Amino acid sequence: MQPKPLNVLCLVSIGAHPTSGRARRAEQDARAVELGLRLAGEQVQVLHAGNAEEEALRAYLGMGLSELSVLQQPDGADALPVLFDYLKDSGAQLVLTGSQAETGEGSGMLPYLLAEQLGWPLVVGLAEVEKVENGVAQVLQALPRGQRRRLQVRLPFLASVDNAAPVARQSAFGPARRGTLWTDEVHVLDDDLLSNASFQPARPRPKRLKVIKAKTGAERMKAATAKAAGGGGQVLKDVSAQEGAEAIFKLLLEEGVIR
Amino acid sequence: MLNTLLPILLFAALLLAVIGAGKRFFMWRRGRAAQVDWLGGLLAMPKRYMVDLHHVVARDKYIANTHVATAGGFVLAAVLAIVVHGFGMHNRILGVALLGACALMFVGALFVAKRRLKPPSRLSKGPWMRLPKSLLMFSASFFIATLPVAGILPADFGGWILALVLAIGVAWGVSELFFGMTWGGPMKHAFAGALHLAWHRRAERFGGGRSTGLKALDLSNPNAPLGVEKPTDFTWNQLLGFDACVQCGKCEAACPAFAAGQPLNPKKLIQDMVVGLAGGTDAKFAGSPYPGKPVGEHSGGPHQPIVNGLVDADTLWSCTTCRACVEECPMMIEHVDAIVDMRRHLTLEKGATPNKGAEVLDNLIATDNPGGFNPGGRLNWAADLNLTLLSDKKNCDVLFWVGDGAFDMRNQRTLRAFVNVLKAANVDFAVLGLEERDSGDVARRLGDEATFQSLAKRNIATLGKYSFKRIVSCDPHSFHVLKNEYGALGGNYEVLHHSTFIAELIAAGKLNLGQHKGGSVTYHDPCYLGRYNGEYEAPRDVLRALGIEVKEMQRSGFRSRCCGGGGGAPITDIPGKQRIPDMRMVDIKETGAELVAVGCPQCTAMLEGVVEPRPQIKDIAELVADVLLEAPAAVAVKRVVEEVQ
Numbered sequence: 068m069q070p071k072p073l074n075v076l077c078l079v080s081i082g083a084h085p086t087s088g089r090a091r092r093a094e095q096d097a098r099a100v101e102l103g104l105r106l107a108g109e110q111v112q113v114l115h116a117g118n119a120e121e122e123a124l125r126a127y128l129g130m131g132l133s134e135l136s137v138l139q140q141p142d143g144a145d146a147l148p149v150l151f152d153y154l155k156d157s158g159a160q161l162v163l164t165g166s167q168a169e170t171g172e173g174s175g176m177l178p179y180l181l182a183e184q185l186g187w188p189l190v191v192g193l194a195e196v197e198k199v200e201n202g203v204a205q206v207l208q209a210l211p212r213g214q215r216r217r218l219q220v221r222l223p224f225l226a227s228v229d230n231a232a233p234v235a236r237q238s239a240f241g242p243a244r245r246g247t248l249w250t251d252e253v254h255v256l257d258d259d260l261l262s263n264a265s266f267q268p269a270r271p272r273p274k275r276l277k278v279i280k281a282k283t284g285a286e287r288m289k290a291a292t293a294k295a296a297g298g299g300g301q302v303l304k305d306v307s308a309q310e311g312a313e314a315i316f317k318l319l320l321e322e323g324v325i326r
Numbered sequence: 327m328l329n330t331l332l333p334i335l336l337f338a339a340l341l342l343a344v345i346g347a348g349k350r351f352f353m354w355r356r357g358r359a360a361q362v363d364w365l366g367g368l369l370a371m372p373k374r375y376m377v378d379l380h381h382v383v384a385r386d387k388y389i390a391n392t393h394v395a396t397a398g399g400f401v402l403a404a405v406l407a408i409v410v411h412g413f414g415m416h417n418r419i420l421g422v423a424l425l426g427a428c429a430l431m432f433v434g435a436l437f438v439a440k441r442r443l444k445p446p447s448r449l450s451k452g453p454w455m456r457l458p459k460s461l462l463m464f465s466a467s468f469f470i471a472t473l474p475v476a477g478i479l480p481a482d483f484g485g486w487i488l489a490l491v492l493a494i495g496v497a498w499g500v501s502e503l504f505f506g507m508t509w510g511g512p513m514k515h516a517f518a519g520a521l522h523l524a525w526h527r528r529a530e531r532f533g534g535g536r537s538t539g540l541k542a543l544d545l546s547n548p549n550a551p552l553g554v555e556k557p558t559d560f561t562w563n564q565l566l567g568f569d570a571c572v573q574c575g576k577c578e579a580a581c582p583a584f585a586a587g588q589p590l591n592p593k594k595l596i597q598d599m600v601v602g603l604a605g606g607t608d609a610k611f612a613g614s615p616y617p618g619k620p621v622g623e624h625s626g627g628p629h630q631p632i633v634n635g636l637v638d639a640d641t642l643w644s645c646t647t648c649r650a651c652v653e654e655c656p657m658m659i660e661h662v663d664a665i666v667d668m669r670r671h672l673t674l675e676k677g678a679t680p681n682k683g684a685e686v687l688d689n690l691i692a693t694d695n696p697g698g699f700n701p702g703g704r705l706n707w708a709a710d711l712n713l714t715l716l717s718d719k720k721n722c723d724v725l726f727w728v729g730d731g732a733f734d735m736r737n738q739r740t741l742r743a744f745v746n747v748l749k750a751a752n753v754d755f756a757v758l759g760l761e762e763r764d765s766g767d768v769a770r771r772l773g774d775e776a777t778f779q780s781l782a783k784r785n786i787a788t789l790g791k792y793s794f795k796r797i798v799s800c801d802p803h804s805f806h807v808l809k810n811e812y813g814a815l816g817g818n819y820e821v822l823h824h825s826t827f828i829a830e831l832i833a834a835g836k837l838n839l840g841q842h843k844g845g846s847v848t849y850h851d852p853c854y855l856g857r858y859n860g861e862y863e864a865p866r867d868v869l870r871a872l873g874i875e876v877k878e879m880q881r882s883g884f885r886s887r888c889c890g891g892g893g894g895a896p897i898t899d900i901p902g903k904q905r906i907p908d909m910r911m912v913d914i915k916e917t918g919a920e921l922v923a924v925g926c927p928q929c930t931a932m933l934e935g936v937v938e939p940r941p942q943i944k945d946i947a948e949l950v951a952d953v954l955l956e957a958p959a960a961v962a963v964k965r966v967v968e969e970v971q
């Protein structure tokens with residue numbers, strides 16, 4: 068017997084193309100939908116909080132979805148409360164989302180805040196769901212440099228995906244045109260934080276200078292792929308929580324992270 | 327005895343032929359509706375056959391003469407045989423005429439048989455090996471049976487034994503040639519071919535015309551199918567066209583993808599469509615298979631999806647849309663239309679454009695160029711050239727359509743060279759700059775009609791804001807699309823390839839040119855300039871004006887071999903045994919030329935991708951710009967005078 072498919076829900080946003088800035092399906096959110104489609108097939112639910120008129124939403128439908136639900140909101144409204152309201156009674160067992168939006172605030176905080184409010188576990192950088200048994204999922208979490216960590220998570224949980232998740236399938240015109248966008252009117256909440264904040268262009272984060280002294284191609288390859296070796300640091304094992312916290316606190320002070 | 331047997335045989339065969347014709351006709355009509363001129367087409371058919379079709383067949387003198395004798399003899403013999411033997415009009419003159427027709431057919435059939443002694447690999451075997459025997463049998467039997475009518479032999483000559491032999495011969499002959507025609511035998515090509523000529527989907531091609539632009543999909547109707555999924559999604563006259571194939575394999579011999587060992591053979595593809603039309607498997611196909619795919623493992627039916635049943639997707643994606651097959655096909659079958667129709671379904675409905683396809687299409691949607699470059703950088707190549715923007719000037723003589731080559735460093739050299747030429751000739755020209763978008767060529771050929779139409783409509787809207795006399799482009803793909811494919815969406819322009827324009831400038835004495843000094847030169851005809859638009863001479867004229875005597879390749883002009891860069895083939899990148907540009911480079915090297923002149927950014931990129939040592943590759947614009955001389959004073963003064971006036 069086929070096991071009952073997982074009840075998967077994906078949260079999607081409107082993205083922006085990196086060179087043209089034109090609206091599109093967001094890269095990571097599309098990967099979340101891809102993962103959702105692989106897990107639940109066409110049963111996957113997809114949810115967007117924002118403007119249902121936005122044509123770019125159809126690019127998600129083009130991946131083979133028959134419908135997409137929109138919690139209708141004006142630009143700049145806070146998506147968090149409406150998503151929370153929707154999710155808490157949705158029966159979803161797994162909620163997938165990109166790690167960070169390409170437009171708007173793009174703080175990457177949404178998965179954390181949502182998981183906190185729902186009281187669900189959050190898996191960051193989900194790469195694959197291996198199996199689900201007795202209400203517990205065995206998943207692979209992506210770590211830097213292609214490493215994977217196997218985790219057991221109880222359902223329901225929330226997971227964010229990044230570029231380690233499988234590439235989103237092509238969006239096709241036919242299903243994109245046919246799919247339905249369902250609109251739910253929801254109570255609009257202004258995002259105080261956003262409306263009081265002012266935007267300024269991001270400055271690229273300065274890169275740590277890497278002096279490569281390699282002479283041969285093989286050495287250069289090694290240098291390029293080597294882990295950033297800090298040199299310092301220590302491994303604490305079998306220490307009490309108090310001692311651990313103190314050590315971390317001390318390090319943060321030394322590095323000037325807190326003053 | 328023959329006098330009773332022959333009419334029975336003849337009319338029985340004719341009756342079966344009519345029944346078969348009806349069946350076949352309804353098979354075609356399972357396809358979608360198409361606008362055809364029913365009566366006009368039928369009336370025009372004999373001329374189309376004798377002029378247009380023969381024009382293609384006549385490239386091969388042997389088979390042209392053979393076909394005239396055999397087919398002409400047969401048609402005449404068949405009509406006379408029905409009159410003489412069917413209706414029993416034993417008139418001596420008719421008898422002699424019938425003898426002549428049979429003799430003519432017999433001679434033709436001998437040459438057909440000779441060709442079949444050692445048939446080239448492009449020809450299909452199987453039932454086609456039987457055909458010359460049937461032709462001989464038909465003509466010989468009727469010849470002998472007619473001898474008494476013509477008064478050459480006594481009426482009862484040979485007795486019942488000969489009568490029996492003749493009856494068997496006639497029965498064989500009429501089975502193949504009368505009802506075999508409509509029941510799927512090799513002679514089907516005559517029946518379907520004639521009607522295909524009458525109701526061809528590109529009637530403009532007849533009488534020396536040219537019709538190469540892809541047909542637009544109706545995107546406004548949400549119920550219209552997006553491309554072709556099952557055989558019945560083709561228009562009915564496309565299905566009819568497939569049925570007209572004579573399996574001569576001329577298309578196979580010309581196809582660059584087939585030669586490169588990619589899994590495509592245009593002849594097999596057309597035969598697979600016939601299998602789909604009637605239902606069944608491809609096991610009976612008696613020609614060369616798709617390279618790497620054994621025959622007999624695929625099957626389909628009129629209402630079953632074609633891809634991954636009858637034909638594999640990689641077959642469709644191997645095509646470079648070079649149109650060599652269409653150019654060679656004596657039955658004037660439209661392979662490229664069929665391939666793009668099926669690609670449309672894969673892209674628009676299935677989202678299954680292979681390899682880099684999806685990425686390129688996404689880029690086109692988001693940035694209006696296939697590379698995903700920042701659209702704001704479209705004019706960076708000309709930062710120091712002081713080009714006039716049409717948005718500033720509003721009108722000009724020549725709109726220089728730059729194309730996506732603007733983002734490619736190699737092509738920028740060509741573009742800059744062409745600008746030098748334009749400036750040297752004092753042409754009143756301007757560019758669209760950031761207002762220009764990809765022409766939609768690649769999107770359309772990858773099957774993404776929606777993105778094509780979106781790009782095209784926005785380009786047409788932009789062009790509509792300004793006034794200019796002509797558009798000139800260095801890119802044959804943009805040139806073709808602007809010239810032949812924007813019309814259906816409301817954009818009609820006079821568009822020129824830069825080689826045509828330079829040839830005009832030279833003819834008008836607007837350019838002061840030196841002589842080329844870079845060694846011997848050959849010229850590679852771009853498919854989208856040559857076969858698609860019939861421009862073979864202008865580039866050669868330009869080269870001649872530079873003092874170059876072109877060392878022609880064996881495959882040049884309308885037989886030019888594709889560079890492998892068209893139809894999105896480098897994007898879908900279906901593996902084969904060798905690469906198409908490598909094969910083209912072998913053609914080039916055979917001429918011994920040190921340099922190959924090209925007229926297309928795609929060709930440049932593909933040929934320059936071939937490993938050295940190899941001849942250098944230069945665009946015609948570069949060759950011209952290299953030998954530009956300062957305008958002599960007299961000309962300059964004259965121009966000033968003109969301007970004053």
Ligand code: SF4
Pocket residue numbers: 570571572573574575576577578592593596651654655656657658659
């Ligand atoms: S498609 Fe045309 S060229 Fe190819 S085999 Fe058939 S008739 Fe010949």
Ligand code: SF4
Pocket residue numbers: 577580581582583584590591592644645646647648649650651652661662
């Ligand atoms: S268009 Fe060119 S590549 Fe495509 S099938 Fe015809 S000959 Fe082959």
